[in-house]
Amino acid sequence: MGRWRPDARERLQQAALELFAEQGFAATTVPAITARAGLTTRTFFRHFADKREVLFADEAEIPTFAAKLLAEVPAGEPLEMIRAGLRTMAETQFEGRKAALRQRRAIVASDPGLRERDLHKRAVLAEVTRETFRGQGLDPIRAGLLAETAVTLMYVSVAEWLDTDDDRRLVDIIDTAFATLRAELQG
Template identity: 60%
Template sequence: MSRWPVDARERLERAAIELFVEKGFAATTVPEITARAGLTTRTFHRHFADKREVLYAGNEIPEFTTRLIAEAPASWTPMRVVVDGLLAVAAARFEGRREDLRVRREIVRSDPGLGERDLRKWADVGSAGTAAFIARGVEPMRAALLAETAVTLLRVSVGEWLDSDDDRGLGEILRGAWEALRDATSLDGP
């Protein structure tokens, strides 16, 4: 028998999100979260450093990004790695979670500190992508451009997906964003 409830993390996350929506992020305390979850503050701190970490815990997205780029076939162009990688991220981490992500976005928008933390997480994904492309042998400036392009495509697409009420999936929106970017950048320079 496990010493801690196996669903403790999920219970804490659910309780925290409920309280953030009801009371606001700033007004919610860790003891309130743990009381709602029926767990102890000690258990909370086993899973999260602080209440912000309920929204931002883990490095799974940067690690997922690194793995996708590293494991992509060597014959793929860097842009194919970006587009196919974004489609994989959309399917694995976003699809089926639209309503939950809308709630999370509203919580983040309600607190300037969370907004800054959100930007940091996006920057971490860009840094991981840059390093992974360099490890694939891509020149550093090009690697940074590819990674930041991927982050921008994902951020813009996720925003469109969360704002829309139609039945388009994130993958479909990502493909449209990629086509729009490709068309915009195929123009001659000044």
């Protein structure tokens, strides 16, 4: 069975994603995932609490990653800090993964529980961003508006990137979204 190979987590993720795409999230069982991966259900539960965690396993790292990313951006005008942070996130977390992210998005969109979980992830990201800005001395309203704007810009940019088959990079779409927002706010 090869269950002692060090790539068990990756094999389980790949098997789950294939099955989710083939037969749907709801119809896929943990035993089917482990059979496809050539592993045991016990091994699955060493890596994931349930099959949803295959899609959201790194969710717990989001607050730390977002706070670290914002802390590393040079202090300055908050919108430029957001732009720089989103560009860094795009380059480090998204570029080169377009096909996999499209597949994940389709799976999440197919199930109400997964969509709800994704909305929770979005809310957590906004809260971390809001608290980071509050920690930098911004008043609550400004911090909240900037945090929600940052998350919305990211989601809108990623959606545009995933929806198109051109060769634009995500960072270029983020820049376009920022320019559009600035023009709308000034116009």
